[in-house]
Structure formats: structure tokens, C-alpha cells
Amino acid sequence: MRPNRIVKPIVLAAAMAxxxxxxxxxxxxxxxRLAREAHAVVGAPLTPVSVAGVARRTTRRTVVATSAAAxxxxxxxxxxxxxxxxxxxxxxxxxxxxxxxxxxVAQQQSGAPAVGTVVTALPAGCVSQTQGGVSYQKxxxxxxxxxxxxxxxxxxxx
Numbered sequence: 001m002r003p004n005r006i007v008k009p010i011v012l013a014a015a016m017a018x019x020x021x022x023x024x025x026x027x028x029x030x031x032x033r034l035a036r037e038a039h040a041v042v043g044a045p046l047t048p049v050s051v052a053g054v055a056r057r058t059t060r061r062t063v064v065a066t067s068a069a070a071x072x073x074x075x076x077x078x079x080x081x082x083x084x085x086x087x088x089x090x091x092x093x094x095x096x097x098x099x100x101x102x103x104x105v106a107q108q109q110s111g112a113p114a115v116g117t118v119v120t121a122l123p124a125g126c127v128s129q130t131q132g133g134v135s136y137q138k139x140x141x142x143x144x145x146x147x148x149x150x151x152x153x154x155x156x157x158x
């Protein structure tokens with residue numbers, strides 16, 4: 001067997017492989033570059049300057065910024081509503097305390113509480129009476145009707 005028959009196909013395969021990975025060039029001294037240039041196609045969806053890529057990133061940034069602002073606004077609104085509810089509860093307690101003080105003063109001055117006065121407990125010696133389907137408590141010459149103020153049972157002077 002002659003060495004030429006084996007060497008020629010090997011040299012031909014090496015030359016083809018070298019041609020595949022190199023690119024002829026008129027620039028430079030050797031005239032051969034070992035790496036091809038990469039060419040990005042501007043406008044393809046995943047390239048940095050494509051319209052689709054820019055739109056996708058802008059939308060993502062807008063959604064993230066908007067949701068962050070909305071969540072902080074919602075939290076601030078909830079805190080403000082909670083503070084308002086606490087203020088209203090404190091005002092209601094002050095009004096109830098004032099009404100009880102006024103009722104106590106009125107009872108001390110006249111001996112009997114004023115009509116519409118709200119008390120939390122009945123004096124001793126009350127008798128239950130029913131008039132028109134409504135239950136009343138008669139304590140001496142004062143009549144009380146049971147009522148609810150929030151979750152608390154109170155009695156209103158009639």
C-alpha cells in the first residue's frame with residue numbers, strides 16, 4: 001500500500017476543517033483569521049436593542065414600580081384608617097364617660113336621673129314590668145329600659 005493513498009485523504013480532511021474554522025482576510029499580514037465575527041441580528045426578540053426586548057423590559061419595570069407604589073399606598077391607607085378608628089373609639093369612650101358624669105351630677109342634684117340618661121348598672125331594689133311588649137325595670141319612681149351600647153348592656157332612664 002502506498003503512503004500517498006492514506007496521506008491525501010487525511011490532508012484533504014485537515015484542509016477542509018481548517019477552511020471551516022478560518023476565514024480568508026485581506027487585512028492583516030497572514031491573510032487568515034482564526035475566528036469568524038459574530039453578527040447579531042438587530043430586531044430579534046432577545047437582542048438588547050430590539051423593539052420587543054425594550055418593550056418587554058419597560059413593561060416589567062413599570063409593573064414592578066407600580067405594584068411597589070400601590071402596595072405602599074395601600075399600607076399607608078390601612079394605617080390611616082386604623083388610626084381614625086382608634087380616635088373614634090376614644091372619642092366615644094370620652095362621650096360615654098361625660099354622659100355618666102352628667103347623669104351622676106343630675107342624680108345628686110335632683111335625686112333622680114334625667115330622662116335619656118344611660119347607666120351601666122341598676123340600683124338595688126328594682127322590679128321588672130312589661131308594657132306594650134317591652135320589659136322595663138322600675139326602681140322607686142324611676143323607670144329604666146334595657147338597651148345595648150356596642151356589646152355592652154346598659155339601661156336608659158325613661
